[in-house]
Structures are given as C-alpha cells and as structure tokens.
Amino acid sequence: MAAAQDGDQKAYAALLQAITPYLRAVAWRAGLEGDEIEDGVQDILLTIHSIRQSYDPRRPFAPWLLAVARHRLIDRLRRRGRLRFRETELTPVHETFATDETNLPEENGEIRRLKKAIAGLPPGQRQAVELLRLEELSLKEAAARSGQSPSALKVALHRALRRLRILMPRS
Amino acid sequence: MRSTEELISSLATELAPVRRLKPPALRALRWILLATALIVALVLLRGLRTDMSDCLRDPAYLVQLAGAWLTGAAATFAAFEVSLPDRPRSWLLLPLPFAAFWLSGFAYGCLADWVAIPAGAPVIPDSVRCLETLIMASLPLGLVLWIMLRRARPLRPAATAWIGALAVAAFADTAHLLIHVVEASALVLVINLVPVTLILLLGGLLGRHSLALAR
DSSP, rough: HHHHTOOOOHHHHHHHHHHHHHHHHHHHTTTTTTTHHHHHHHHHHHHHHTTGGOOOSSSSSSHHHHHHHHHHHHHHHHHHHHHHHHHHOGGGGGGSSSSSSHHOGGGGHHHHHHHHHHHSSSSHHHHHHHIIIIOOOOOOHHHHOOOHHHHHHHHHHHHHHHHHHHHOOOO | OOOEEEEEEEHTTTTOOOOOOOOOOHHHHHHHHHHHHHHHHHHHHOOOOOTHHHHOOOOOHHHHHHHHHHHHHHHHHHHHHTTSTSOOGGGGGGTHHHHHHHHHHHHHHHOOOOOOTTOOOOOHHHHHHHHHHHHHHHHHHHHHHHHHHHHOOSSSSSHHHHHHHHHHHHHHHHHHHHOOOOOOOHIIIIIIIIIHHHHHHHHHHHHHHHSOOOO
C-alpha cells in the first residue's frame, strides 16, 4: 500500500488482486448475497482508491482495510434496509390475469357453485331460499311477497336446504 | 457492470502518487494553533471585556473559559481521529468532560446570580456585537476545518461533522467569553447558548453531507 501511495501501479494491482478474495469473504459474512457481493467488493475497492492518502504506512494495513470494508458494507446494508422498507419486490402472487374469473371473487369456486345449485332448484324452493336466506326477510314479509303461506314457505326452505346439502357436500 | 478484474486494472492504470496525510494529532494541533491565533487577533481587534480584572478573580468564569477552550481542543483531536477509518469511535467521547465544565458555566451563571436585565441597558446593539464576534470566529474556523477534514474523505461523515462543529462552536465561544460582558443571566442563554447551538447544528448538518464520499 505504501508503494501504491507513491504511484507504483504494479504493486497496487497486485495488492488489489490479493485482497479481493478476502473482501468477498467479508462481504459474504456481512450478509450480502449473489451479485451484491461483487458490487460490495467493487465499492470497497473504489473507496480504497479514493482515500488511499489516509493510510499511514507506520500502522498495519489489515485493520485499515477491514475498517474501510466494514464502513462501506454497513452503508450498503443500511441503504438496502431503507430500500426494502419502502419498496416491495413483485412476486408471482402480485401478478394477475385480465379475465373476470381471476379477479371477481363472486365468480370464483364455491360461490359460483352455490349460485348454480340454487338456480337448479324447483321454482318454489328457489324463491324460499332467495327471500328467507339471501334477502333475509321475515316469514311474514316473505309470505306477503310470494303469495305463499308461511308454513308452505317453511317446508319449501327446509326441502331446498336439504337438497343443497346433497348437491354441495361439505369438503 | 464491469468485472472486478477490469476495475482493478483500470484503477491501477489511473493510479497517481498521493501525498500522505500527516498524523491526525499533528493536523489537529495545527488547527488548534490557528484557532487560538484567531481568538487572540479578535481580542486585539475588539478589545478584552471591560470587567476582565473582576473576571480573573471569579473561579466560575475561569472554569467556563478553560472548559470552552479545552472542549474545542479535545473536539478537534477527536474530529481528526474519527475522520480516519481505522480509529476507534470512542474518540468522540474525549470532549465530554471538558464540555461539562464549559456548560457548567452557563448553569452556574443562571443559578448563582440571576441578574435581571438592567432597565435601559443597550440589549440589542450588544447582542449584535456578540453575534458579530461569534460569526467572525466561527466562519473562517469552520471553513478551514472543513477543508482540512475533507482531505481525509471521512467514511464517518456525520460523526466527523458533528464533532468538528463542536470544536468550532467551542472556540467561537472562547472568543466571545473573552470579549463580551454578558452579565444578565437570561441573556447568557439567548446570546451565548443559542448561537453556539446554531453553529453546532449548521456545521453538523452542512458537514455531514459535504464531507461524505460520493456514492
């Protein structure tokens, strides 16, 4: 490093090459992954280059190198932390398809099957389910709306529910 | 993205010899001498405070004055050390004991003899003159310190800037304590502590970004 400060290009290249594997290990231990490791190593090399005047040849080189590496890696991890805090990476879950089936919950699975089953009931039973269960009317109101007697509605609802239970067994 | 091997060879080919930084203690000493010389020059220019003979017999004043100068000196050593990557962060604690003496002066002044502002006292012109002294001391000192610290390209720019700003504020206040009579203790806070805090904040906030290495 002292020779590099005096402008010895060969010594400098040899030094940087010699410390690169060590820096990769330091970056990996700091928690960087994949491409980040190489980015981190290059960042440290550039930093060494721009602050090389601050190295004091009377002091050992390794602690200086490790201190520079640590500072840069901590900066990098902090920036990464801030980025992750603000931004979310897209995963396959975030991808959607344009058709209605994937986007409208009513058109999905269970609900669609239930609607289909209700539509398949005989008219009297279907009306009983719609008025008493879907619109949640009282027996009296439902009787007035449909023109059926309350007891006829009750029987129709009972039969309809039994039929639906058969059509849609509990999974 | 370039490969690391390409980066290394390009860094090596553009390598130019650099002048090594002198040891941090030596650089700190130079700046402290400069700061002290500036304080002496300001005292010569603006004159010692009129009640200096009384002050020299007041231990609280002497403790505060010594505390201010020592805080400045200790903060300077800390700033130059912390601007280098391989020096421990604990250097930042060095000025704390001296700062306690310095700040105790403010507290003592307020508690021991709470002097009301005398009616008809020329408060405004006085405070303007005080501010002038503080600016005349802190501006050149801050600028020179910034240039000197920037040569190290500190990897801890925020810590370096804050401790450097403390050094500037303490030396500026040393000049202020030597030149201006501030008896009214309510004024002590306004005229002394507020600008000192401002110098600290301004230096710290401006410095932490301008001292940082380009990212």
